[in-house]
Amino acid sequence: MKFDRQQVPSWRQGYRFQFEPAQNGHVLLYPEGMIKLNESAGLIGSLVDGQRSVALIIASLQERFPNVPELGADVDDFMRVAQEKSWINLA
Structure with a gap:
């Protein structure tokens, strides 16, 4: 399932x-603690x-990684997880 790519994410x-x-x-720092992101999540988060x-x-x-065909799906997955865990807001 594709994520709505027109939405604009921001950190909660x-x-x-x-x-x-x-x-x-x-x-990702938050009042109750810290989440260490893997390299891919760090690139997206930046x-x-x-x-x-x-x-x-x-x-x-x-543009940075032209030979990664699943890149869009990986970003969609990150956004879904970040939204489910309430790390981001989407507008």
Whole structure:
């Protein structure tokens, strides 16, 4: 099932995405703790700015990684999980 790629994701209030040297990767900080993201999720998360649509995030990643055919589906999956876990808001 495709995700609505015209939606614009933003991090939920109280959540902060950042690179954490001690974790050697990107993390999502929130009042109750921290989520360490894998490399792919970190790349996607770095493009979540409340301005870009999911489609633009995919396009940006496809420019960087042109030989990854499942990239769009991976971004869709990340957005679904992030929404289910209430990490992001979608507009």
